[in-house]
Amino acid sequence: MPCGVKMIGKIAWKNIWRNKVRSAVVIIAIAIGLWAGMFASAFVVGMMNQKIDSVINLELSHFQVHHPSFQDEMLPKFVIPNSEEIIQKMNNNEAIKNTSPRVVAMPMINSANYSGMLKVTGIDPENEKRVTDLHEFVLEGKYFEGIKRNPILLSKKTAEKYKIKIRSKVVLTLQDKQGEITAGAFRVVGIYDSKNGMYDEMNAFVLAPDLQKLLDINHDVHEIAVLLNEHDLAESVATQYQEEFPNLEIKSWMDLASGMRFMVEAMDVYTFFIVGIILVALLFSIINTMLMAVLERVREIGMLMAVGMSKLRVFKMIMLETLFLCLIGGPLGLLLAWICIQYFGRYGIDLGGASYSDYGFTNLVYTQLDMMSYISVTLMVLGMAILAAIYPAVKAINLIPVEAIRKI
Amino acid sequence: MKKNYVIEAENLSKIYAGVVPVKAVDEVNLQIQDNEFTAIVGPSGSGKSTLLNMIGGLDRPTSGTIKVNDILLNGMTDNQLINFRLHHIGFVFQSFNLIPVLTAKENAEFIMLLQKVPLQQREKRVMSLLKEVGLDDKLDSRPSQLSGGQQQRVAVARALASKPDFVLADEPTANLDSKSAFNLLDIMARLNQEEGITFIFSTHDQRVIDRARRVITLEDGKIVSDEIR
């Protein structure tokens, strides 16, 4: 290393400690700003990823197959005509982990006390386990075990609303395929709580054959939920099947859940956005601080140029002073953020109240931030540091030595 | 044959524009030879600093020429002047001479680092210079730990470290008590005699003036007397 650079670095390093309080304030501001930005990002990313997780592992899987009219009207007659052929094909596809054919109805539900509407899905319990996490959420009773005739699995929310206990009887009243009103008595086999309030409020589960019999649709199904091995393939595999079966409606989870596509796309830029805003604010306060540091040292900098320190060297010296501040504060903030994100990524942040869960979010948020975000934030900090360093350094070299010296 | 001067100023003027323009230096002709020990004297505002700054390539004349060892300073760019000052001129200012975060030794070494003098030479030179100004026991002291006189002595050492053609000192003793002032003058005079260093310093302190071998007196920007003793 040329001795000039080493010396300038040494002087710059010592200069930043001349006003310890001021430098410490800048360093802490950078660290806290970064920490706050990254932690907020990790919170939102974690919350959204949990939502996506819940959408995929509970609500929708990766994509679903329906009769093209079913989503609009949900009439029993809109069954998938060739479901067995499709399932066979899908089971041979390497990309697909599992499929769950389902029967879906929107019956009236009557308990001893109340009545209301519910979405009731008829499933094959063993098969469903391989597609959704429903079985993991059963709190009371068993996941379709212990009751032979017409078992029904209800959410805790529904059970509380209708004042229903395990083994209680409920009556489902619905229209069958021909439009005739028909009813069936079901007995509560289990109560689940997925922590996703919106979902829980709406959904109950029965055995597929029980519902098929009530609806008079033989072995037909209304819905095939498909889980893939790889998350990112959802769109392309869905499109591929849509092309193969143009008479059906095959949509990925992003299109099935309203607002999901926007959320996923917004999430990609969220970190840049929030960290960017914080960095811009930091940029101005660092420039301000460093300008102060330069103006306080007009005579000294003038003396340096008078005795022969070149403008380039003065420029480097002031640049380095700013960079040093950023290069202490930046990694400190990154480290702080990393520690907090790791900690709360493991133990979660309890949001307390239930309001989030009503919108399909969980109350316990696990912070999460990917490596790419850390890398891009690091680059953004570097960029900010260089930007912040330039203006004060330009100010310094624009000093006219003879005028600066006059002040002596 | 034309005699070679270290400094040669011809018809040198500096006019500060303003509501009332100030002729700070007025048509000055001046030659300084090698090994001089010259005082520029005159009351405050007579143009001493302006003249020294122009000779030192810190300020540009309104008219007239300055040559240092036959090199014309007039046409140089800012960067050329900085480089010229680095290699040809040593400076001692009234105050704020030193870099506060560096030790006495590092301050004296600083110019040589800018000049890219190799480490071993630097070390040797800085030690002998600090010894000559009587500060070889203060190598690791920061400027704030030194007295005003000691700081000016470090500044002299720093000025000499670059092996300049001459040393310019604008009121180097103005902030010193008389004992320290005499001490600094003693050191400068000895360096002039023993090492042949050319010193040009400004002052309005009569006791300092008495030590000079040539005294140039300014009044309103003009040289009113120039006597060699």
Ligand SMILES: Nc1ncnc2c1ncn2[C@@H]1O[C@H](COP(=O)(O)OP(=O)(O)O)[C@@H](O)[C@H]1O
């Ligand atoms: N930057 C400036 N602008 C206007 N006038 C100046 C400036 N610098 C010096 N002067 C004027 O020039 C004259 C000479 O000043 P100076 O060289 O500092 O004298 P000295 O060093 O002998 O006290 C003074 O009248 C002073 O007011």
Ligand SMILES: [Mg+2]
């Ligand atoms: Mg003066």
